[in-house]
Amino acid sequence: MTQVKLPDPEQLALRILRGERAAVASGLNLLDNKLAEARSRSARLLASLSGEHWLDAGHLIGITGPPGAGKSSLVSALIRAWRSSGRSVAVLAVDPSSRPELGGGALLGDRIRIKNSSHDEGLFIRSLANRNQLGGVATEVWPMSWLLLTCFDIVVIETVGVGQTEIDIAEIGDTVCYVAQPASGDTIQYLKSGIIEIPDIFAVNKSDLGAAARKTAAEIARSASRQDRRADWDYPVCLVSAAMSTGIEQFRDHFDRHRSFLTNAGLLGKLRARHQSAWVVRLLKEEFGTFGLELAGGRTAVAERLSKGVLNQFEEYERLRKQILSRFMSVSRPSSPTKKEHPDEQAIV
Template identity: 40%
Template sequence: MGLHDIVAAARAGDRRATARLLTAVENQTPDAPEVARRVLGGDALIVGITGSPGVGKSTLVSALIAAWREAGLRVAVLAVDPSSPFSGGAILGDRVRMADHALDEGVYIRSVATRGHLGGLAATTGAGVRLLEGLGFDVVIVETVGVGQAEVEIASLADTTLLLLAPGMGDGIQAVKAGVVEIADVYVVNKADRPGADGTVRDLKAMMSLVRREPGEWRQPVCTTVASEAKGIDELVAAIGKHRDWLAGGDHLALKRRRRAAAEIRARVEAALRERYRVTEELAEAVANGETDVASAAERVLRGDGDA
């Protein structure tokens, strides 16, 4: 089967074809550039979901899938998992929790290994999102690893970023700190049937009351859910829809997409430059031993004379 046929099959909903295209993009195979050229366009809603481990991200994703599928939308999920220390691949914990949708032809779920990339995403997540969008999915959900307050990369990728918190996990205190809390477009207090949920909601609202906003700026809502019972999911979907409408109402969505594209281009250029201008062990050793200075060593690398 040629690439044209694989792309056509993927657009028609063939999971194996979609998996082959994603594998090419993730592994940067020789035909990856051609795959990217053939699969362009799309206008999917890109939703990022982040939060500390244990707050119920995967369970919430499963509930959101059910809600959007009931509305007749095709949904794709990129669940970024930590890399396995044995195989280097994704651990697949997220796919286990989303097993209810395994037989739904309108849902595609892919576990993606971080492969050591920091920031909660894999290095090729952006390319994967663009591919799925081009294949005609209506919603693309990106679930991050859940590494805590350093996990801010999702904000540059998603149209709408959800931050999940849960009562009894110290998140109420963390809410007043800078970091991942600042990137959220919608706050979600999950496991809201547990003691302390009201306090977490109060902490978030108190934090937001301290933030100065200009007229017309987006004000992040606080939604409460019990994802395991699908409670509060309709309200959350409505909040995501309102944020999408707000983005589309001005130049916000177009600006976000331009910044995302620029970030992807820079990442690809930087990767090519790192590959082209390699720093050899010999040159690093020469600097470490005081035989040459850093500026002179850098000039050698840029001239293509990287050997000490």
């Protein structure tokens, strides 16, 4: 019936690796597509793109924080700083969707806040709706960010922090940054919640507010220094003002410093491999629930199997998916196990 035209994945991969914008856009469309034919082509596309370099290419950065903290304007200021030093930047800006019973639509307003007024070929922005997915970050973000890493120096994922999001973003980004709003209850909640153990860099925006901003920064610094996730990393807390354009250069330098730290400590490749495995498990679980994971041999077995195929997680994912699907079919013949029909299983975290 429909004639959705799908690109040839191997051809597309070549064009993406050459950095063709149209190919990048078309690749992202493909990764977003849920038609059966598109899924298998997505796996082929990612397989063609993957390789050793995926473990050390580019810099994948997650930026999160409460609504109103000024993440977009800060990202915009960072982009100017990166672009002026000649680095290309891609942004995945994630906004919330309305609840499914309200139509599930979304108004994606980040693009308007992030972009600069002038035309820039070294900047690529894709807005995404989170589509009410459990963790707060849409599952599509994961493969998309990996595609972008193959052709941009910096890939930024910007999300609204709602608790769970920070945990998700920590399972994607090499470097995670939390943007705090001075003197806001959100930040206090955040400090209490224990999620503070996730970010690598903290920014207190609107430093032009003065005392309030310094107080918030001090509170964060007190809590952040207590964590002992990684020895030899100092968990900096930056006072910045996107509006006044102050503190941006130093803020940008912390990202570079963190990436060097990961590389020098031999952590980057391991981190990425672990993130990939975590996301495959998460995707499978979101789609098939704990029961589905059991059919594939259980979470531990799946994770173990993934750790062996470090370079081709996407193919591994598709293989596991097919395996679970066929087991499902033999368990319960008539219904196809998609997300829609198993909402209750998604609730089990």
